[in-house]
Amino acid sequence: MAAIDHVHEHHGPLEFTPAQRLRMNRVGFWLFIVSEVFLFSGILVARITLLGGTRPELDQVLGLVITAILLVSSFFVNRAEVAIAYNDRRNFMISLAIAIIMGIIFTGGVGYEWSIAHQGPDESIAFGMFFFMTGMHALHVITGVLFLMIVFYNGMKGHYDAEKHFGVEASAIYWHFVDVVWVFFYVSLYLVGTVAEAH
Numbered sequence: 001m002a003a004i005d006h007v008h009e010h011h012g013p014l015e016f017t018p019a020q021r022l023r024m025n026r027v028g029f030w031l032f033i034v035s036e037v038f039l040f041s042g043i044l045v046a047r048i049t050l051l052g053g054t055r056p057e058l059d060q061v062l063g064l065v066i067t068a069i070l071l072v073s074s075f076f077v078n079r080a081e082v083a084i085a086y087n088d089r090r091n092f093m094i095s096l097a098i099a100i101i102m103g104i105i106f107t108g109g110v111g112y113e114w115s116i117a118h119q120g121p122d123e124s125i126a127f128g129m130f131f132f133m134t135g136m137h138a139l140h141v142i143t144g145v146l147f148l149m150i151v152f153y154n155g156m157k158g159h160y161d162a163e164k165h166f167g168v169e170a171s172a173i174y175w176h177f178v179d180v181v182w183v184f185f186y187v188s189l190y191l192v193g194t195v196a197e198a199h
Contacts, residue, residue: 029170033177036140040181043136047129047188054196055189056126057118063190066109067182070141073102074179077148081172087162089155096152099175103145110138126196133185140178147171 080095114131121131151171154160160168 026166029173033173036177040136040184043133044184044188047133050125051129051193051196053193054126055191055193056124056130057195058130058190059113059116060190062109062113063186066106066113067186069102069109070106070179070182073099073106074176076102077172077175081165081168084155084160084165084168085162089158092160092168093152093155096148096155100145100148100152103141103148103175107138107141107145110134110141124196130189133189137178137182137185140181144171144175144178147174 076095076099080092080099083089083092083095113134117127117130119127121128148171151160151167154167
């Protein structure tokens with residue numbers, strides 16, 4: 001009977017230490033990133049399959065500018081993560097704010113390029129892929145900006161410190177991932193192949 005009572009004592013909800021919860025959060029987050037890798041890899045395969053050695057006619061200068069903005073934003077996100085790891089709240093908040101603004105500018109640049117595109121998404125396969133790829137990526141950038149805004153808001157309330165800042169770490173990894181994806185998209189849309197003829 002004592003043995004049975006001993007077993008029953010452990011039927012309550014499982015409790016995890018902060019270190020265990022952090023490990024589980026990291027595993028879950030990286031599984032999410034892996035699923036995103038499959039998504040964007042599939043999109044790149046579709047681009048290669050459908051367009052082959054051609055690409056849409058795009059504004060090269062605008063493409064380079066928005067790419068530079070997004071890559072520089074990654075620097076500030078990394079700077080924010082390093083700052084909070086050293087409890088440097090001032091640089092943490094400033095760097096986050098700059099990254100958020102740059103993410104919004106990038107998204108606006110994509111929207112502007114849509115407005116000046118030579119063809120609509122239903123007029124050619126090349127521009128159909130352009131709108132699809134940049135639209136999917138912009139959606140992820142917007143999601144990343146929202147994550148950074150949440151982190152910024154929580155930072156204002158003092159929720160992070162050198163010991164506990166998984167939210168900052170996760171949003172930074174997501175942001176860097178989205179930036180790396182854009183490098184592949186930029187090369188495949190702006191640099192690889194010859195300009196597809198309009199039909």
